[in-house]
Each structure stands twice: as structure tokens, then as C-alpha cells.
Amino acid sequence: MMRSNGKHENGRVKSEDRIGSRKWVPKRIILVRHGESFANADVKVFSTTPNHMIKLSPKGIAQARNCGHLIKQLVSQEDDEDWKVFFYVSPTARTVESLREMGLAFPKRRVVGVKEEHALREQHFGNYNDPPAIYRIKDERTTYGRFFYRVPGGEAGCEVYDRISSFVEGLKRDIDANKFGRGVDDDDDPAIPSESSLNLVIVSHGFTARVFLMKWFNWTVEQFEKLNRMKSSEFQVLQLGKGGGEYSLAIHHDDAKLMEWGLSAEMIEDQKRRAAGGELEHKYCQWDTHRFLHLFRDSSDSEDDDDEQNARS
Template identity: 45%
Template sequence: MVCLSPVGPARGRIRCCEDTLGRHHTRRWNPTSPELQFPELLLRASMPLPPPRPRRIILVRHGQSEGNVDEGAYTRVPDPRIGLTIRGWEEAEACGRRIRQLVSTGCDDWKVYFYVSPYRRTLETLRGLGKAFESERIAGVREEPRIREQDFGNFQDREKMRVEKEIRRRYGRFFYRFPNGESAADVYDRITGFRETLRADIDIGRFQPPGLRSPNMNIVLVSHGLTLRVFLMRWYKWTVEQFEGLNNFDNGGMLVMQTGEGGRYSLLVHHTEEELQAFGLTEDMLKDQLWQKTAKPGELNYNFMRNGQSFFTHFL
């Protein structure tokens, strides 16, 4: 509470509520003070600094699964119960070692926090990854159903599965919905909800242990090929056409979104242009990643018409 007491004909003295606690505090009354015109400035100044953003968001596709080597496995075993092959376990463990080397280089206070799809092959991949880390390096793990595999329907007929995938190829991977299943557009909708949860977790520092503010936290998403491509599409606001041009991750492969100079996540901090072109990024997408590499969170790229040329053909 703030009280005004008259001092002279034109000025007042501000008496703060703590005056009643013993010490008398005064300051000059200035009706043009920004803090009085915009009280939210006082609130902002009193708020603690936001927690540091995680250094990286690392996207990992599960290791080789039984369904990757034999599509007939889906006719015998429900998709969520398809497990890893021996090679898949080896890929998961090798990926864990690569992640550890990446996040531990040049720092001592690093940790990892995992989000994992509830499917058997991703849970097994997580266990393989985890062999590279001591318990004190793992800040937490959360099973997240929204990053599960695209639902292909209840396939029991192998020939019907082959026909449906051929129809999808001609129809378009993003919009085609499998009978009793999902399209990539459906996956996009649930990934949108997950992205908002992830951003909220980043903003409030959910990954930071109590009392710590380490800038060397790393998030690892253990998921599936199409789901991870849709996640990138949603995060970077890529178009359907740009999504259709992306290639799948290798089994046990990873893609790294790392903070650049300004604090935004860019694929170009860790990866080369050649690597991203092989993944399917176009020249416009690479230009945007270059901007992301130096921009700050909340900034807009006013010097680049985001995907505009593909919409307004009269500019061509």
C-alpha cells in the first residue's frame, strides 16, 4: 500500500506501508514516473530472472524394430508391442554414447531429461540410451503418449497394409488417414498440444533441480520417425509441402536443436547445411535456420517473408 501526505503546495511525500514497521521511507513524488504510469514495470522488476533454457532438444528415433525388418510382424503383434531387434538394442546404446559425448563436452554440470513414447520399441530404446548415463545425470523421465507413433489402424492383413501404404504414397503422406487410424495431420494436432506443454515446462524451468539454474540441461525426445518430423514441422512452422520433402530418421538416429547466440533453437548450430539438405531442408528452410541461429526468443524475422514466395506466385 502507498499513502500520500502533502508537503508544500505542489509536492507530496510517498509513505510506504513499511513506514509503520519502524523506518520512515520517503521519495519525491513524480507523476510522470514510468513506474507510476505503467505499474507492471515495478512488477517485472521484482520478478526473478527466468530459468535458463535447456541447451539442446535432441530428437531420437527408436532403434531397429521387429516391424522394420518384417512388416508381417504387424499382422501378429499389436503395433505398441513391437520390440527392438538385437541390432536395434545396439543402435540405442550407441546413440546413448553419442548423446553423452555431445552434452558432456566442455561442461561439468550437464544433465539430461527424457520424454518417451509409451510404445515398447521406444521404451526399450530409452533403456538402451540410459546405459550411457549415471543416475545423477538423469534429471527426470516422463512417458508422453502424445509423441507415440502414427496410428496405422488395426492391420491383420499384410496385403491390405501394402495397398493402403501405396494409396498413401499417391494421396500424400500428410493428409492420408489410414482406415481406423490417423493421418500425419492428426499427429500434428496432438503434437501441437505436446509442444505447448514442452514450452511451458521450459519457461518455468521444470527440468532444473531445486535451487539450481544450470544452462547445461538437455531434453531428449525418444519417439518415431514420422512423429519427430511432424514435431519439427510444428516447431519451425514448416508448410505441408516442406514436410512432404523430408526424409525419415535412421533407426537410432538423432537430430539436435541447439540454442544459438540469441537463445533460440536452431538445427544449424550442431548440424551442417549438407546434413540438413540430406534430411530434406530446402534453401528457404536453411535460411530460416540461419536466422534462428542468432535470434532471440520472441523475435520475428521481419527481413524474411516466411515461406511467402511459395504462396504469392507473382513475386517469382
């Protein structure tokens, strides 16, 4: 029963009433590659252990734990006393273990939620593979192209793109629906973050993270093929630009780091345009337009007359 002051009988305000029509847009989306796994250290592990069950090495555990502290430093900066985090995690052992180690840096009251997301899993490389097969597949994939190459008995990169696309579209719908404005705090009160304090942390894999960026920024296959994988427990920060800016890698990362990850000068400039928002022009589908515009005839003052003449003929 609702009281006249807007509170319910238990004295609390429902989260729906507190949120109202405001959209709680995450300040950052942080992509994390898992720590070093036993298979990263010794490729022979692929021949004896199912891929999804491969765990972190001792080095990987330390890397993931340090990664958690670095991310906490990032999201709690600027004297933001109301920061929160929401975690997505791939369902593999090495990503879940990475989340476990990273989580040591975050008090429970700061965690809005955690979701295991199957779409974030690693590209499927088939079942058991011995080292010679792994090396051959990776060499073939590099020559053929990572996006279209189908791993024997596994997935093609474009199939990973399809499931990541579904995840990204669902993520955007969740943001629009204010789903991140609700959570569980220590006292069961909704953990509603301030407008600029929510951070989404996605713990996944190197290839998956590159595909996520490709989908989010509408990069072409050619641009994707030139991207480089993050190091173990490295993370990429998509931060929302101020004054109407979009999510951009250029706010937290400098040009040198973006070049290390394989972004071209043109792609880096686009990241800066996104961060600036209304200060610089940003064109939708600019990559595809530039690539295909030469297929169309040149514009002319008499193009309407040409159209009429072609119609009569």
C-alpha cells in the same frame, strides 16, 4: 521455518529459492528415432503383434545403446561439468526399450527427470495389418500426401500434428514455468542445471519427429511432404544459438545432413538465420507470407486515395 540467512531449518535451500526468477532454458532439444524393431526387420510382425507392443530387434538394441553413448558425448562436450538431461519417451515397447539401452550411458545424477508422453506415440495404423495392406497404405499415403492421408482405421497425419502441437505448446509452457529447474539427485537435493547445461531428449518415432519439426519451425505442408525419415536410432539436434539465437538444426548438423533429411536450400538458410539470432533478420510466418502475398494488390503512393474512392463507390 525460514532462518534469517534464507535457509530452512534442515539447512537446505528450497529449490524455488535457489531458482528465483531465472528461466532454465534447455541448451538442446534432441529428437531420437527408436532403434530397429522386429517389424522394421520383418513387416509380417504387424499381422501378429499389436503395434505398440513391437520390441527392438537385437540390432535395434545395439543401435539404441550406441545412440546413448553418442548423445552423452555431445551433451558433455566443451568441458561442461554440470550437464543434465531430461527424457521424454513415447509409450510404445520399442521406444521404452530404446530409452533403456540409451540410459546405460547416463549416471542417475545427470538425469533431471523422465516422462512418458502419450502424444509422442507413432501414427496409428489401425490394428493388425498384413504385409499387402501395409504396402498398399504406404503407397497410397505417398501418392495422396502424408499429411492429409488418413490410414484406414487409424490416424491422418494432420491429427498427429494436432496432438504434437499440444505437446510442443505444453513444452514451451514448462520451460517458461522453470519446471526443468527441478529434479531429483542421488541425495534428494534438487538437481538444478546451469543455464546452458540442460538437454531435453525426446525418444519417439520417425513420422512423429518430422511433425515435431514442422510445428516447431512453422513449416508448411508442402515443406513437410518433402522431409525424409531419420534412420533407426538416428537423432536430430535443435541447439540454442548464442547471442540471442533461436533453436536451430544448423548448429550441430551440416548442410549435407539437412539436405539428406529433405530440407530445401531456403529452409537450411532459415536454420542458419535462427542460429545467428540478431545478426540476421528472421521474419515471423515468412513461408506463408511468401506463398500468399501475390493474392494482394500492389502497393502504390495513392493507395489511401484508392481506399477513399472505393469507400464512396
